[in-house]
Amino acid sequence: MVNSTEGKARIAVTGLATMGSNLARNLARHGFKVAVHNRSYARTKALVEQHGHEGEFVPAETAAELVASLQRPRQVIIMVKAGGPADAVIDELADLMEPGDMIIDGGNAHFADTRRREAALKERGLHFVGTGISGGEEGALNGPSIMPGGSAESYKHLGPVLEAISAKVDGEPCCVHVGPDGAGHFVKMVHNGIEYADMQLIAESYDLLRRAGGMEPARIADVFRTWNSGDLESYLVEITAEVLGHVDAATGKPFVDVIADQAEQKGTGRWTVQEALELGIPVTGIAEAVFARSLSARVDQRSALTSTSDAPVQVPDTLVDDVRAALYASKVVAYAQGFDQIRAASEQYDWDIDLGAMATIWRGGCIIRAVFLNRIREAYEKTPDLPSLLADDYFRSAVENAVDAWRRVVTTAVAAGVPVPGFSSALAYYDALRSERLPAALIQGLRDFFGAHTYRRVDKDGAFHTLWGADRTEIDA
Ligand SMILES: NC(=O)C1=CN([C@@H]2O[C@H](COP(=O)(O)OP(=O)(O)OC[C@H]3O[C@@H](n4cnc5c(N)ncnc54)[C@H](OP(=O)(O)O)[C@@H]3O)[C@@H](O)[C@H]2O)C=CC1
Numbered sequence: 249m250v251n252s253t254e255g256k257a258r259i260a261v262t263g264l265a266t267m268g269s270n271l272a273r274n275l276a277r278h279g280f281k282v283a284v285h286n287r288s289y290a291r292t293k294a295l296v297e298q299h300g301h302e303g304e305f306v307p308a309e310t311a312a313e314l315v316a317s318l319q320r321p322r323q324v325i326i327m328v329k330a331g332g333p334a335d336a337v338i339d340e341l342a343d344l345m346e347p348g349d350m351i352i353d354g355g356n357a358h359f360a361d362t363r364r365r366e367a368a369l370k371e372r373g374l375h376f377v378g379t380g381i382s383g384g385e386e387g388a389l390n391g392p393s394i395m396p397g398g399s400a401e402s403y404k405h406l407g408p409v410l411e412a413i414s415a416k417v418d419g420e421p422c423c424v425h426v427g428p429d430g431a432g433h434f435v436k437m438v439h440n441g442i443e444y445a446d447m448q449l450i451a452e453s454y455d456l457l458r459r460a461g462g463m464e465p466a467r468i469a470d471v472f473r474t475w476n477s478g479d480l481e482s483y484l485v486e487i488t489a490e491v492l493g494h495v496d497a498a499t500g501k502p503f504v505d506v507i508a509d510q511a512e513q514k515g516t517g518r519w520t521v522q523e524a525l526e527l528g529i530p531v532t533g534i535a536e537a538v539f540a541r542s543l544s545a546r547v548d549q550r551s552a553l554t555s556t557s558d559a560p561v562q563v564p565d566t567l568v569d570d571v572r573a574a575l576y577a578s579k580v581v582a583y584a585q586g587f588d589q590i591r592a593a594s595e596q597y598d599w600d601i602d603l604g605a606m607a608t609i610w611r612g613g614c615i616i617r618a619v620f621l622n623r624i625r626e627a628y629e630k631t632p633d634l635p636s637l638l639a640d641d642y643f644r645s646a647v648e649n650a651v652d653a654w655r656r657v658v659t660t661a662v663a664a665g666v667p668v669p670g671f672s673s674a675l676a677y678y679d680a681l682r683s684e685r686l687p688a689a690l691i692q693g694l695r696d697f698f699g700a701h702t703y704r705r706v707d708k709d710g711a712f713h714t715l716w717g718a719d720r721t722e723i724d725a
């Protein structure tokens with residue numbers, strides 16, 4: 249069969265809001281002829297009118313026109329709202345496509361939806377490639393971090409295109425085939441969960457320096473600027489300095505003081521925690537970050553309890569350095585938990601995810617990009633089955649070196665009445681992992697007492713039950 253590719257577009261994007269339009273421009277700028285479509289034609293027209301000179305665009309008014317404009321196998325990236333809108337677009341495209349064609353969902357879809365869609369489209373001979381894309385507006389245009397799932401066969405066609413438009417670090421693309429079906433969207437979800445934890449820790453650092461340390465936002469901005477080198481160097485630390493240093497034009501106040509202090513969320517952090525609960529993985533830092541956002545939004549309860557009666561506390565002279573150490577150590581814990589969750593899901597769903605490769609593609613383009621991801625990559629390269637990042641020699645000693653300062657920070661925060669759920673839960677997680685014995689033994693005893701739930705012993709195999717209501721002899725369960 250002759251499949252004429254002459255004049256046809258290499259790839260398409262449908263959904264041309266913030267992310268889709270910039271992704272289409274990125275593709276065009278990299279020399280890919282890109283077909284573009286949006287439910288309402290106005291966005292398509294605007295894109296081509298404003299940016300048509302950046303490369304070759306093929307505007308399409310309908311999905312049928314879009315599909316007809318493509319080389320085969322056809323590849324359509326959808327960048328629309330997750331959930332119902334994505335289903336509607338997928339259904340429409342699938343009806344127009346032929347076996348071997350590919351639908352790439354670049355939105356923040358739930359990985360379970362991706363698994364369902366992939367299975368359904370496979371029946372029809374189509375490839376469905378759930379793909380995490382991170383980097384926001386700027387990343388989509390200049391190089392995001394890309395986390396494609398789906399079949400290995402689809403990656404043969406898509407990989408070169410996605411790698412070309414992704415961010416590069418040390419010449420390496422921030423894009424790799426994550427694994428089959430929903431693996432890409434799962435990893436993107438955990439990326440966002442870590443993003444929540446990272447931001448919560450940064451927010452706690454700011455709050456402590458301001459409320460316990462008495463520092464003004466502009467000075468704290470300078471502190472973050474200093475911190476944005478070495479192990480803490482990261483996009484989020486960099487932009488924290490920008491936001492804290494900004495002054496509101498209308499009032500002359502620090503910008504952070506005129507923003508309503510109620511953090512919103514679209515759902516990926518919550519999904520991460522929900523799925524961690526299913527997998528039995530303690531992602532305490534991410535959970536605290538999600539709940540801290542929820543708490544911030546409980547305006548009624550907060551106004552009922554607001555009080556300024558906390559007594560002044562002695563703040564150590566080392567506060568700034570201590571907070572830096574606590575931020576780093578807690579951040580290591582958050583990443584350790586996120587990678588633990590990816591490892592568990594990879595086993596559960598048989599995805600065979602390379603954790604070192606995930607650290608590699610998060611080094612650039614994405615919101616959590618950070619220099620210390622190089623260390624995480626090295627840790628997994630050295631020991632692919634590392635039980636926890638905290639067990640890696642480098643991270644173990646880095647956290648050990650930080651632990652005294654970390655404890656001072658949590659103690660100071662508690663004494664000063666400054667909430668630090670991120671710092672304190674990360675420290676509790678670390679202390680729990682280090683404890684030779686945990687009080688879980690007592691919990692098992694209690695469970696056996698009230699519900700005959702049985703327990704295991706440290707000195708012999710098997711399950712046991714104590715006859716608590718009788719003579720307290722122990723029997724095999
Ligand atoms: N914004 C960001 O920083 C990031 C976003 N994402 C994800 O990327 C995706 C796109 O995000 P973003 O660019 O912000 O845009 P939005 O999530 O705001 O979605 C808007 C787009 O969805 C289209 N759309 C909505 N409903 C339908 C429908 N029923 N049928 C067809 N099209 C529909 C809109 O078309 P119309 O113009 O006709 O209304 C528009 O093109 C989302 O899944 C988002 O979660 C991922 C990473 C970062």
Ligand SMILES: O=C(CO)[C@H](O)[C@H](O)COP(=O)(O)O
Pocket residue numbers: 356381382383384440512513514515516517615
């Ligand atoms: O996907 C992203 C980056 O990778 C978005 O920035 C993320 O969706 C923001 O989430 P939320 O609105 O819940 O804070």
